[in-house]
Amino acid sequence: MKQLLGVVSPGTRVLDAGCGPGRFAIAMLRAGAHVTLADISSTQLDITREKISEARLLDRVEGFHRINITNLTGFGEEFDIVVCYGGALSYVRDRHRAAITELVRVTKPGGSVIASVMSLYGMLKLIGILDVASFLVDMESHWELENIPNGTGYALTRSGSDEFHVPFALFSAKHLADTFEEAGCGVVTLASANPLSAGGMEMQRISANAGAASRLLDLELALCDRPEYVDSGEHLIIVAQKR
Ligand SMILES: C[S@@+](CC[C@H](N)C(=O)[O-])C[C@H]1O[C@@H](n2cnc3c(N)ncnc32)[C@H](O)[C@@H]1O
Numbered sequence: 001m002k003q004l005l006g007v008v009s010p011g012t013r014v015l016d017a018g019c020g021p022g023r024f025a026i027a028m029l030r031a032g033a034h035v036t037l038a039d040i041s042s043t044q045l046d047i048t049r050e051k052i053s054e055a056r057l058l059d060r061v062e063g064f065h066r067i068n069i070t071n072l073t074g075f076g077e078e079f080d081i082v083v084c085y086g087g088a089l090s091y092v093r094d095r096h097r098a099a100i101t102e103l104v105r106v107t108k109p110g111g112s113v114i115a116s117v118m119s120l121y122g123m124l125k126l127i128g129i130l131d132v133a134s135f136l137v138d139m140e141s142h143w144e145l146e147n148i149p150n151g152t153g154y155a156l157t158r159s160g161s162d163e164f165h166v167p168f169a170l171f172s173a174k175h176l177a178d179t180f181e182e183a184g185c186g187v188v189t190l191a192s193a194n195p196l197s198a199g200g201m202e203m204q205r206i207s208a209n210a211g212a213a214s215r216l217l218d219l220e221l222a223l224c225d226r227p228e229y230v231d232s233g234e235h236l237i238i239v240a241q242k243r
Pocket of ligand 1: 017018019020022023024038039040041044067068069084085086087088091092
């Protein structure tokens with residue numbers, strides 16, 4: 001978030017695609033950006049409108065749009081920054097190339113796209129921590145496993161799996177970076193969210209100890225964009241600059 005706000009200055013035009021309840025939008029509006037809010041869910045758009053109104057920041061909002069990130073018809077090459085954080089690119093599954101192409105298309109040359117997706121190898125690592133032999137035995141009914149070992153770079157969870165709330169795609173860092181490159185960007189930063197911590201860790205005990213929590217955070221920040229760690233967290237974060 002700090003890095004994101006570092007590139008926002010008064011008047012910066014931002015598209016928050018898959019904005020959800022607007023946590024990034026509100027921070028960017030406070031920093032002086034002019035923000036367009038976009039989401040596939042009208043409920044999320046209503047919530048974000050309410051929160052932005054409560055924060056008295058509606059005057060810098062350029063619009064609320066119900067959209068699918070795979071089709072941004074109506075927008076031109078107009079935004080300094082396009083944010084797509086929190087998984088919308090994972091939820092469009094094998095339409096993610098189309099979505100990335102659209103996010104890049106509406107970004108001005110030299111502008112940035114900042115996105116996060118679910119991490120393939122980071123999530124696979126959780127299986128050992130969280131579970132349970134039964135998931136491994138029955139894994140084929142939850143994941144399309146065929147893409148995992150062959151290096152395709154992304155894998156899909158199965159529609160109808162009772163293990164995952166909605167079907168989504170998981171990405172390797174290389175596939176994410178390659179797809180942004182193919183769409184006309186240079187990769188500025190590729191990082192992992194929570195490279196060291198993971199579900200199943202003793203997080204409550206760590207959080208209860210201020211020194212331990214701050215040491216863990218320092219280590220996470222220091223290591224998150226190291227190539228050795230990029231694929232190890234549950235989410236991947238990319239900052240890409242349009243050529
Ligand atoms: C986990 S929330 C993240 C919200 C926000 N960006 C954040 O990081 O706090 C994912 C959001 O993506 C939206 N979304 C999912 N698929 C989408 C799509 N195809 N097009 C646009 N938005 C989508 C959902 O409605 C939801 O609001």
